[in-house]
Amino acid sequence: MVGEASLALRYVFQPGLSMNLSCDCRNLQITAPMPASVTRCNCGICRRYQALWGYYHPDDVDVVIGISGSTLYQRGDREIEFVRCSECGCVTHYQTLPNDPDPLLAVNFCMAEKPIDDVPIRYADNASS
Numbered sequence: 344m345v346g347e348a349s350l351a352l353r354y355v356f357q358p359g360l361s362m363n364l365s366c367d368c369r370n371l372q373i374t375a376p377m378p379a380s381v382t383r384c385n386c387g388i389c390r391r392y393q394a395l396w397g398y399y400h401p402d403d404v405d406v407v408i409g410i411s412g413s414t415l416y417q418r419g420d421r422e423i424e425f426v427r428c429s430e431c432g433c434v435t436h437y438q439t440l441p442n443d444p445d446p447l448l449a450v451n452f453c454m455a456e457k458p459i460d461d462v463p464i465r466y467a468d469n470a471s472s
């Protein structure tokens with residue numbers, strides 16, 4: 344889940360540079376600023392998804408959901424929901440629930456349309472969650 348270390352990093356991105364991301368069938372499309380780093384988390388769900396997260400305020404990210412729609416998954420304490428394509432199943436992002444006073448949107452950079460080899464990976468140790 345979202346630890347304090349990742350909260351501190353979440354709005355750090357590279358001004359002026361953005362990245363297009365999409366699920367495999369392109370039904371879900373995201374445009375986000377290039378993150379200064381991406382986070383590989385070893386908590387129960389992130390290690391299963393093998394996601395690389397970049398953290399944002401939702402206003403900083405464009406999410407377009409196509410005609411096939413998206414499917415939401417709320418886990419555990421139900422403070423966040425994971426979003427996957429209803430067609431191809433790729434997990435593109437997670438977000439805080441509506442009305443959260445401290446909104447967060449985490450983009451899965453494994454969905455990037457270009458390699459992000461130049462973006463450093465941060466490792467978050469949340470194996471107990």
Ligand SMILES: [Zn+2]
Nearest residue numbers: 366368428431
């Ligand atoms: Zn898809």
